[in-house]
Amino acid sequence: xxxxxxxxxxxxxxxxxxxxxxxxxxxxxxxxxxxxxxxxxxxxxxxxxxxxxxxxxxxxxxxxxxxxxxxxxxxxxxxxxxxxxxxxxxxxxxxxxxxxxxxxxxxxxxxxxxxxxxxxxxxxxxxxxxxxxxxxxxxxxxxxxxxxxxxxxxxxxxxxxxxxxxxxxxxxxxxxxxxxxxxxxxxxxxxxxxxxxxxxxxxxxxxxxxxxxxxxxxxxxxxxxxxxxxxxxxxxxxxxxxxxxxxxxxxxxxxxxxxxxxxxxxxxxxxxxxxxxxxxxxxxxxxxxxxxxxxxxxxxxxxxxxxxxxxxxxxxxxxxxxxxxxxxxxxxxxxxxxxxxxxxxxxxxxxxxxxxxxxxxxxxxxxxxxxxxxxxxxxxxxxxxxxxxxxxxxxxxxxxxxxxxxxxxxxxxxxxxxxxxxxxxxxxxxxxxxxxxxxxxxxxxxxxxxxxxxxxxxxxxxxxxxxxxxxxxxxxxxxxxxxxxxx
Numbered sequence: 001x002x003x004x005x006x007x008x009x010x011x012x013x014x015x016x017x018x019x020x021x022x023x024x025x026x027x028x029x030x031x032x033x034x035x036x037x038x039x040x041x042x043x044x045x046x047x048x049x050x051x052x053x054x055x056x057x058x059x060x061x062x063x064x065x066x067x068x069x070x071x072x073x074x075x076x077x078x079x080x081x082x083x084x085x086x087x088x089x090x091x092x093x094x095x096x097x098x099x100x101x102x103x104x105x106x107x108x109x110x111x112x113x114x115x116x117x118x119x120x121x122x123x124x125x126x127x128x129x130x131x132x133x134x135x136x137x138x139x140x141x142x143x144x145x146x147x148x149x150x151x152x153x154x155x156x157x158x159x160x161x162x163x164x165x166x167x168x169x170x171x172x173x174x175x176x177x178x179x180x181x182x183x184x185x186x187x188x189x190x191x192x193x194x195x196x197x198x199x200x201x202x203x204x205x206x207x208x209x210x211x212x213x214x215x216x217x218x219x220x221x222x223x224x225x226x227x228x229x230x231x232x233x234x235x236x237x238x239x240x241x242x243x244x245x246x247x248x249x250x251x252x253x254x255x256x257x258x259x260x261x262x263x264x265x266x267x268x269x270x271x272x273x274x275x276x277x278x279x280x281x282x283x284x285x286x287x288x289x290x291x292x293x294x295x296x297x298x299x300x301x302x303x304x305x306x307x308x309x310x311x312x313x314x315x316x317x318x319x320x321x322x323x324x325x326x327x328x329x330x331x332x333x334x335x336x337x338x339x340x341x342x343x344x345x346x347x348x349x350x351x352x353x354x355x356x357x358x359x360x361x362x363x364x365x366x367x368x369x370x371x372x373x374x375x376x377x378x379x380x381x382x383x384x385x386x387x388x389x390x391x392x393x394x395x396x397x398x399x400x401x402x403x404x405x406x407x408x409x410x411x412x413x414x415x416x417x418x419x420x421x422x423x424x425x426x427x428x429x430x431x432x433x434x435x436x437x438x439x440x441x442x443x444x445x446x447x448x449x450x451x452x453x454x455x456x457x458x459x460x461x462x463x464x465x466x467x468x469x470x471x472x473x474x475x476x477x478x479x480x481x482x483x484x485x486x487x
Contacts, residue, residue, distance in 0.1 A: 006103040010470055012477050014129035022121040023099040028084035029151040031095055032056055035080045039145055046132055055158045056147040062131050064140040071487055073140035075169035076130065078123030079149035079438065083462045085259050086114045088214060088267050110467035118468040119461040123172030126477050138484035142166050149438055150262060152189060153401040156438040164446040168412055168487060170480060171439050174455035175223065177472040180416045181453035183406030183432035185222060185370040186440065188381055189261055191397035192365045192388055196323030201315055207279045208253065208314045211236055211270045211286065212307040217300065218266030218463035221352035222370055222435030226337060226345060229300045232265040233257035233356045235293060237331035240272060242289050244328065248282050250274045251318035252327060254358050261354035261366035263462035273318040283308050329391040333367050338380055347434045349376035351384065370434055372403050404440030406432050412452045419482040424475065454479070
């Protein structure tokens with residue numbers, strides 16, 4: 001079922017109606033203005049106090065219900081932006097096109113060939129439904145909607161201590177119903193570039209080959225980093241490097257994979273040039289290497305596909321031998337997991353190569369390192385700096401955000417545990433995740449802040465496979481209402 005009315009008929013109706021509104025408003029990172037306008041208009045219609053900061057964060061307050069006057073106020077928080085990923089052959093412009101939600105027969109909402117934006121549109125929709133509700137017992141609510149969470153935590157970074165004006169908070173940006181997050185990794189985002197030396201492709205004696213990778217699973221570079229999925233950007237570099245190691249003098253004319261630094265790329269391509277007499281050997285080697293990759297990733301990426309073809313469109317230019325080596329050196333930026341939490345398979349330090357882009361003879365790499373300790377931060381950043389220096393590349397942009405140190409004695413945690421059991425009869429799970437959340441930045445501004453993060457079941461965030469379990473949204477909504485009544 002693929003239409004707006006499909007969402008509007010789901011329960012709880014207010015949540016899904018607001019999520020439908022959110023899907024209709026383009027809101028990838030850096031493009032949140034219209035979403036901010038929507039939130040401001042929402043507050044006006046519901047006679048709620050509202051203001052917006054210079055960077056675009058929106059703050060909405062709702063007075064306590066009569067039974068909660070004098071109780072501690074609570075912050076409800078979600079971020080406005082979403083990650084925009086689409087299939088390579090899909091015509092879609094995230095700056096202007098609305099998301100097309102699909103209700104599946106097995107109880108999920110997903111999107112047509114793009115990310116859905118349940119991360120964090122569902123969190124926003126739940127908050128809006130609570131703010132609009134008339135029969136929900138709650139203390140004073142300070143709703144906070146931030147911008148640029150997915151790229152730089154930019155909205156959270158620009159908050160002031162006055163903005164975190166309550167000592168209790170619920171962040172609705174987690175993705176496993178029944179899990180209560182009390183800590184998360186920090187991160188450092190990089191944009192790294194190199195302007196490789198190039199030479200004209202000889203008029204005769206050279207062929208051009210196109211390497212394509214597609215149908216990977218992709219995913220979230222924090223939550224899914226330990227699932228051992230194929231990174232298409234890294235795989236393309238590995239295939240070119242394999243040719244070099246097999247004594248084939250190969251040069252790069254174009255390369256592209258991925259869209260954002262915090263998503264595992266699921267597809268990509270490269271155009272390489274080589275001498276004609278090496279073409280047959282190169283194609284055989286590439287097929288052999290692809291077969292090995294398909295075998296290696298049978299369980300994690302069962303549909304991964306590779307195509308290798310000779311093209312008649314010979315490029316004008318190609319990288320020199322040294323420039324090719326420098327680009328291939330940067331394959332090491334995709335470290336995946338460098339350190340695990342001792343005694344577990346949970347990642348502690350990692351780095352994901354999320355995007356490679358070639359334009360105007362400039363090759364750009366976008367990546368996100370994650371860490372749970374200062375030692376991990378130093379370790380992964382030193383590795384990145386070493387590779388950049390070895391490749392003769394430069395760091396064009398660097399942004400970092402703090403990790404959220406867990407508080408296992410949190411009173412909000414106790415409330416969440418008891419109310420979840422009361423609601424469902426099941427025990428909750430307390431977690432510390434490898435993904436980035438804004439909670440650590442909030443806590444830095446207000447050390448007294450008692451904050452947890454929860455959410456419904458969301459799978460495949462930051463990928464075209466993103467989906468949210470319908471039934472879990474209803475439970476999450478009721479869970480938050482119970483916690484508000486318990487404060």
